[in-house]
Amino acid sequence: MKSPRALPMTVLAAGLPEQVTIYEVGARDGLQNESAVLPTEVKAEFLHRLAGAGLRVLEATSFVHPKWVPQLADASDLLLRRLVRTEGVDYPVLVPNERGLDRALDAGVQHIAIFASATETFAKRNLNRTLDEQFTMFEPVVRRALAGGLRVRGYLSMCFGDPWEGPVPPDQVAAVARRLAEMGCHQLSLGDTIGTGTPGHVDAVLDACVAAGAPIRQLAVHFHDTYGQALSNTLAALRRGVTTVDASAGGLGGCPYAESATGNLATEDLVWMLDGLGVAHGVDLDTLVATSVWMAERLGRPSPSRVVRALAG
Template sequence: MSVTAWPVLPATHPEAGLPTSVSVYEVGARDGLQAEIGIVATEEKIRFLLALRDAGLRTVEATSFVSPRWVPQLADAAEVLAGLGDDLAPYPVLVPNQRGLERALEAGATAVAVFVSATETFAQRNLNMTRGQALEAAQSVAASALDAGLTVRGYVSMCFGDPWEGRVAPQAVAEVSRSLIDAGAYEVSLGDTIGVGTAGHVRHLVDVHRAHDVPVDSVALHFHDTYGQALANVHAGLQAGVRCFDASAGGIGGCPFAGTATGNLATEDLLWMLTGLGIETGVDLAQVVAAGARMTSLLGKPTQSRVAAALG
């Protein structure tokens, strides 16, 4: 039987104890594209972002105001924001430092994200700072952003494992998260940057955050599918009460500063699983599939989404 003869959505079978609705935080245009060598035209990035927003995604991270010398793909950050219309609240941007925040403010951004590594080595390799210095810098940027009336989200990378340091103590991750919450971040996204996390690890890490007074409503999860564990880890996160998950249309992305990091969890695959569990997202899967397919085609790569490949 042809795949196209099947329904375009899975059968729905809710599971007791899981959230009834979640937010999908789309990161394809920033975290997805930042690792791509081939430069995508600004107008195509704008088209991608608008298509994802039209699909019903409430938050679509647009770009990063990082130095073009480090990430040439995102050198057009201001131009991208200029093409997204007057309301930029649904399009947060990543800012690595005070200069990045200044550029974001000049471009009209109203929502930003700051990031810190849970490990010392990655902080030094990614930001040329110690972990403590990076946290202080993020706290300073967050304070300035809040003073300017912006909302602030926090990213914590290397939460489940580090290619140089190995296993990462959950307590160390929770301490960083607590510091970002104290600095005014409304949410912290815990990143499995190299994709080594497993379901039990996810539940334990969320529990440790609770023990450090980081409420589960302030926790988001960001998985990479390096070892094929991303959806299992999402399910574990749902069981732990997490209601926000980062994902990238087409599964594009990785991390340009960690060679073992492969693609992000595909938004399409996440939506398929959530739909089957009867969990509301407000997102149109078919529209996300179309947007992801166009971008992966422009990149000259096959989609990393199993759902998109099946429906295609």
């Protein structure tokens, strides 16, 4: 007889949120960094299964030019013809510019995200703009989106370290966050793009953002596990009152800016920790693990998530 699966012991800790929103990025940030290009129907099924696991925010795809992200070249087809939306689930998409916004509007999107840089070098390499010029590019996108009744999320990349510039001063991150908030972004996701952050660094960045006028309730966190710090950094953010955490089912996606990067925080690993802390999240772990195993089979490689490996092994 098969033994029951392991469960974390729930030990409530003081000073944590009662509930956390998991902003699932596997279908966008995860798949865009995978070498395989999956059929559109597989992506649609993936999103359907993630919704079935209880996730209520699913970043569905990106309207970046197909030349730069061929893995998501089917964004319009996915949203207009393949995706069967689940009631109560939000399906935001990433848009890089006004052309991307046009495509998102044509697809009936209600929630978009823009992708900013906290450093000069990455802004030039990723956006072909200076740190200051990126806001000129984003301003009409945000203005038009807000005028159309859309919500706009702002991603900030390289908030903790940059492979070309090294450690990033928290005040520099806060200045970018403030400008995005003033532009009208309802939420700011602070990204540890190369995974070099540590809990004390997380505190410093959050302190700087709050001091600059971006309240904790407006901040989300997006950690990569390159150096094994994603969960400890997430816990540090939760203790400061952050209630939205980005994660990727099965740990999908790598980081192209750091050698040996293990990619995004796995949603299953996050759920296991939240269960142990008694923090509500609404996700059924068994269904989520089964979904990640299903996706790993289609990608032809095992999931890097420790929880997936432990429960599905």
